[in-house]
Amino acid sequence: MDRRITEFVRGLRAAGVRVSVAEATEAAEAARAVGLADREAFRRALSASTVKARDDQAAFEALFPLYFGSGGPPLQDALEDLEPEDRDRVRAALEALSGRLQRLLDWLTSGQGPSREELEAMARRAGMDRTQNPRQALWITRRMLQELGFGQLEKLLAELRARLEAAGMSEAAIEGLMGVVRANREALAEQIGQQVGLDLARKRAEAQASRLTGDGDLMDRDLQDLGPLEVEQLRLEVKRLVARLRSRAALRQKRSKAGRVDPRRTLRANLRYGGVPIEIQHRRHKLKPRLTLICDVSTSMRPVAEFMLRLIYELSDQVAQARSFAFNADLEEISPAMAGRKAAEAVAEVLYAIPPGYYATDLGTSLDTFERDFREAVDRRTTVIVLGDGRNNHNDPRVDLLAGLRGRARRLVWLNPEGPERWGTGDSDMHRYAPHCDAVYPVGNLAQLAVAVDRLLAER
Amino acid sequence: MSQPFASIPDTRQRLSASAYIASEEIGTIVFLAEQLGKPLLAEGPAGVGKTELAKAWAAATGRPLIRLQCYEGLDESKALYEWEYAKQMLYTQLLRDSLRTTLDGAASLAEAAARLAAEDEVFFSESFLLPRPLLAALTSEEPALLLIDEIDRADVEFEAFLLEILSDFQVSIPELGTVAARHRPVVLLTSNDTRELSEALKRRCLYLYVDYPDLEAEVEILRLRVPGIRPALAEEAVIFVQQLRELDLRKVPSISETLDWARALMALNAESIDPDTLQRTLGVLLKYESDLARAYRMMGRLPGRGERWEGGRGPANN
Structure with missing residues (x-):
């Protein structure tokens, strides 16, 4: 059983669930503690020791039956309960069917299912080698059943029944026989389905184990050319990333607390020891940054903006205040739309609700609107973050407004998915904006974005 | 004296004797946590009885319950x-x-x-030495049950500090040396899932997701906790609450709120749940104006401007 569990854990890992070696050992211990007799308890024991995030539960539920069966009934011997003369009649009738679907009928009546080799050969013929996509399991199963002749079976059984009736077998005995054969048919179909699913899952596990760095790749992929499936995967990755960034930020806060002594609070705290300074109190820095984000949400920038906003809002406990604005042709504030909800989840929804537009980006006008309507969003404690590629469709860049913004803010940071080698090419005004920024960070992929956010949280 | 659970059915039966209705799942995992000596991390929405589980567990096994309530800024001197x-x-x-x-x-x-x-x-x-909950649990004369409540509220660095204790069950005090656990305590951590916990912490624990109970279980809880309630009323109340939970509310009513509401219904001698009774008691279940409005809409009866429900502006809960 331990080997089975190890295989199962490998399957889980391939499906993206992180299971440590210690957890795998624990799963085996847990399985021993509850025993195998109660299937449900066994399943729960494995689940509790391997799956620690709710999102991963689905993968577990999908894989479990593949490795440990769904408890479907085994095939039964259909001839066992018959009278000896009836048994002879059945054999004669089967022979009279002159070998049609003989193999299948043999399995269904004798209760001896196909061997593993037979199944594998059939699976190969059904196209198993050409895929490792679990979604094809159903299709392959159907082809295998077809090859076995499940389609003609009903007709053949009717014929068998007629022959048995003609041979003088009693109605009740025939009913009994047919009942068992039908049950065997269901069980066989299920067995085949399970076998196919298991093989596919294994193949996939092996294929993924050979390229271990799946997640890392995606982190380094350009955000602007991700497929929808990959975006979905990255969204899950953001959660882990956030946990990491948060602990880094929190540790920084903690360390910096051990900085300057706060005499007033120290005196106050030590009044109870007669003024003898025993507990030293330190000044708490207001380390958490106040952020104002101005995000370009033109079609090409949306994925970058989405992940940026997700990171910031998931990290909202490390940020004193965050206001966000989205601009395309003009600018609007989007933070109220996200308030009160699980902000990180609202991000995508809010962003994609803004009408898209090609060749409509106008940062100049947007900055103007910002200056006019949202002046109060920037004071000397705020860090202003502009997220955009600086491509302005040959509109007036209004560099003066950006310079003014920097004068009023504590810092102005620009995040740009394009590297410096492309600034100034085509309609890019980035080379004009760049001198007025305190820093420009590249944010082409999620890894770079994470570094940029980390720096934003680190600055003081 | 502490008496560990002998089997899964024994676990469930003794928990229910301590007035806690444990599902198959909870029973299995609690039993496992005790068998393997692993900490148990129970995650789930607020008010589904995670803390109650700790109390019932302690009572059923005869362990003293030592509770550490987490909050932002909790540090070693308060915990250890x-x-x-x-x-x-x-x-x-x-x-x-x-x-x-x-x-x-x-x-x-x-x-x-x-x-x-x-x-x-x-x-x-x-x-x-003034022992705080963690040290108290390690040095307790009899095996204790340590409840680390709402760990998601504590800072991340406190989580890191817990790791040492949860894996070795010992702490070092610079002036005294290392203090090892006299008896290994059973540890239950709860989290309301307001933030992702670190993977290192999760790795060291068995994981249990506690969700709202199904209809029968909640009716059973109600009957156990609100003695004297008529079965029909209990069922009606639970059906109503469970319908509320399916709405998109800011604050979904928890089990404890179901219990409070049932008590309120009892106090009003309500025979059944009619619109009038609801009007008067719904504030026990729902704490936001917008939630109340939604609930009324669900009941297909939006009160007119004159008779708008006014009593529901409770204190913001989170």
Whole structure:
């Protein structure tokens, strides 16, 4: 059983669930503690020791039956309960069917299912080698059943029944026989389905184990050319990333607390020891940054903006205040739309609700609107973050407004998915904006974005 | 004396004897946590009875319950131990005379300091140590149940600090040395899932997701906790609450709120749940104006402007 569990854990890992070696050992211990007799308890024991995030539960539920069966009934011997003369009649009738679907009928009546080799050969013929996509399991199963002749079976059984009736077998005995054969048919179909699913899952596990760095790749992929499936995967990755960034930020806060002594609070705290300074109190820095984000949400920038906003809002406990604005042709504030909800989840929804537009980006006008309507969003404690590629469709860049913004803010940071080698090419005004920024960070992929956010949280 | 659970059915039966209805799942995992000596991390929405589970578990096994409530800013001195400064000060004052004898005849200041240093373990001994929940659980005379409540509220660095205790069940106190657990406590951590916990912490625990119970289970809880409620009323109330949970509410009613509401219904001698009774008691279940409006809409009966429900503006809960 331990080997089975190890295989199962490998399957889980391939499906993206992180299971440590210690957890795998624990799963085996847990399985021993509850025993195998109660299937449900066994399943729960494995689940509790391997799956620690709710999102991963689905993968577990999908894989479990593949490795440990769904408890479907085994095939039964259909001839066992018959009278000896009836048994002879059945054999004669089967022979009279002159070998049609003989193999299948043999399995269904004798209760001896196909061997593993037979199944594998059939699976190969059904196209198993050409895929490792679990979604094809159903299709392959159907082809295998077809090859076995499940389609003609009903007709053949009717014929068998007629022959048995003609041979003088009693109605009740025939009913009994047919009942068992039908049950065997269901069980066989299920067995085949399970076998196919298991093989596919294994193949996939092996294929993924050979390229271990799946997640890392995606982190380094350009955000602007991700497929929808990959975006979905990255969204899950953001959660882990956030946990990491948060602990880094929190540790920084903690360390910096051990900085300057706060005499007033120290005196106050030590009044109870007669003024003898025993507990030293330190000044708490207001380390958490106040952020104002101005995000370009033109079609090409949306994925970058989405992940940026997700990171910031998931990290909202490390940020004193965050206001966000989205601009395309003009600018609007989007933070109220996200308030009160699980902000990180609202991000995508809010962003994609803004009408898209090609060749409509106008940062100049947007900055103007910002200056006019949202002046109060920037004071000397705020860090202003502009997220955009600086491509302005040959509109007036209004560099003066950006310079003014920097004068009023504590810092102005620009995040740009394009590297410096492309600034100034085509309609890019980035080379004009760049001198007025305190820093420009590249944010082409999620890894770079994470570094940029980390720096934003680190600055003081 | 503590009596560990013998089997899964035994676990469920004894938990229910302590007035906690444990599902198959909860029973299995609690049993496992005890068998394997692993901490158990219970995650789930607020008010589904995670803390109650700890109480029932402690009662059913006869362990003393030691509770550590987490909050932002919780640190080691609040969770683990603290030196009792005031007592140390007092003793130094009272022992001034004997200290003088010790220091008498010292040739130099350095020698006096050395003699004093030789005696300092008097002041850093266990009698001046103020054990906080974590240390109390390790040094408890009988095996204890340590409840670390709402760990998601504590800071991330506190989580890291817990790791050491949860894997080795020992702590080091610089002045005293390492303190190992006298008995290994059973540990239950709860989290309301307001933030992702670190993977390192999750790895060390068994994981249990506690969700709202199904209809029968909640009716059962209601009957157990609100004695004397008519079965029909209990069922009607639970059906209503469970319908509310399916709405998109800011604050979904928890089990404890179902219980409070049932008690309110009892107090009003309600025969059944009619619109009028609802009007008067819905504030027990829903704490936001917008939630109340939604609930009324669900009931297909939006009160007119004149009779708008006014009592529901409770204090913001989170």
